[in-house]
Amino acid sequence: MNYLDNIFFAVILALGVGFFAMNVKKLIRNIKLGRDIDRSDNPGERWTNMAMIALGQKKMVKRPVSGILHILVYVGFVIINIEVLEIVIDGLFGTHRIFSFLGGFYSFLIGSFEILAVLVLFAVIAFLIRRNIIKIKRFIHSDLKGWPKSDANYILYFEVVLMTLFLLMNATDFQLQYRNFPHYIQAGAFPVSAVVSPIFDGMADNSVWVIERTCWWLHIAGILVFLNYLYFSKHLHILLAFPNTYYADLNAKGKFNNLDSVTAEVKLMMDPNADPFAAPANADPNAVPEKFGAQDVQDLNWVQLLNAYTCTECGRCTSSCPANITGKKLSPRKIMMDTRDRLEEVGKNIDANKGTFVPDNKTLLNDYITPEELWACTTCNACVEECPVNISPLSIIMDMRRFLVMEQSAAPQSLNAMMSNVENNAAPWPYNQQDRLNWKNEN
């Protein structure tokens, strides 16, 4: 081994990790464009949620087939990554199978990785079949036209390639070990690749070595490419599921937040001693008053923006949404995808304009999400209940409705009638408050 290999390895590793770190910084900046919201309460319950829902995949198995297949890929992914640690050390220091001193435990590890790799291959192929051959409804939904559909397939192809490279790398390594090829010490157990290995039986030592090295390099390069693909893909959920479940709303799902800005106004209105013309104390005369509700991504809170980046477009929300089931335009998944797309657009605008957002005459409302979608929601919480990582499309829908009603007075006519009834006679229908107890004497 010459040092060129090690230097080359160090360079691609640094590039791969560095480029990813740069994008993570951008991701964090974009999420912080959202309004502040305090989610520092109940750390115990939050850690538990993260452990159960993200780490433990509790909500995934609500749909057993996709849930169990997903667990295979997830466990495989997490555990096989221990191998990546070895690959990185080997690559940097020119060693080979540095952890092999672990002996029997090492054999156990490599053996398990191989079995997991096969299970991952099995699950990923099942996923490809579900998406492209069985065409399960939520995967061929109009939300996924174009890039999102390709994105999903690319991720799966990628996994197939990575797992195949991993197994081929082991199969050739096993051959070389068997032939006492220099540098290839006897280490590891190869329950799967030992079966594959005979295909290389007649091959020259050097050819097998070239294949082994090629697979090894492509495997680690592939992992680095995949890591960098995350930022551009729905696949970010493998990382963001953890903070997302941690910061999710802990309240009963029926509890919608009370807007503090409104409370201040209402208290003023109801206080008979309030001076309506009084200037608020300590007010900044140049302050822009806070918008009621959300028109664009900056009006949402940072947890809602984190939600948008976390969404992996599985569509469980949409497939359980009563509005979507009955053919309305609303799709909770699309709400999340639109929020992310708009946030990315705003982020790029900031990048292009030296760190400040220059208005582009577009907003999340209307340019991405239409009022028709927003008004179709029954606030039934099915989407929130379904989401395997506790995303709340409903909170975004509600904030946008608030903008429509309080900033633009743009409620459907029938809702305006309902609201004026509430204002005038304390009921959503035009009945007199004085008649509220009439039922008592009716037959």
Added chain:
Amino acid sequence: MSEELKVPTMADFMAQGKSPEVLFWVGCSGSFDDRAKKITKAFVRLLNRAGVEFAVLGTEESCTGDPAKRAGNEFLFQMQAMMNIELLNAYEVKKIVTACPHCFNTIKNEYPGLGGSYEVVHHTQFLKSLLDDGRLTIEGGTFKGKKIVFHDPCYLGRANNIYEAPRELIQKLDAELVEMKRSRTNGLCCGAGGAQMFKDAEPGDKEINIERSEEALDTGSKIIAAACPFCNTMLTDGVKNKEKEAEVKVLDVAELIANAHDL
């Protein structure tokens, strides 16, 4: 049936210097909607039968603000909420029962942040506690062995995780409780929540209440139990749309129990 309903108001109690065990929050549907008024009366008969000292606000009650809030009008919601809270606090109300999951959710979850903290229970929970305490008994005769399917109201189920109280009541009737394909956490909305009750649906292939009613009818049950006045309206309309109203009844859980008593 002829027994006169005893429905004292908070004002009556106050005039006597007393306070009731619980305030019955009737809600707008329960006060004005012809179908929902029957549920209100059935529940009151049960309260009377169990000897519960309850009161209503009567003409002092007003909308909780739920439909305004879910429509996006936070101003109107908070105006309603604060007026109601002032009134409830003035009467020193401690415990509230309501037959409407929307009122229940709003008072329970959204009033505390505006200064109104009360123990709030849904009428199915309250009835269950009356049974558990032996203050009310159920004779299962009328419904013995009959199939009853229960529809989970979103604002009781998913919104507040109450799935069992109404089911336990139905089982106490010696009825055969059956479930729809989508029930409990997976329950399908009736289509009325989020202020949809007060507007037409957006264009689509189907009305949500028809989808849900079909699912309920598919169980073969002749009784669809609801626990929300809005769900009741939506499912009743759905059953009519399928021209099944002669055979299939949509009844509130309180009505089932009152019927069992022949009240």
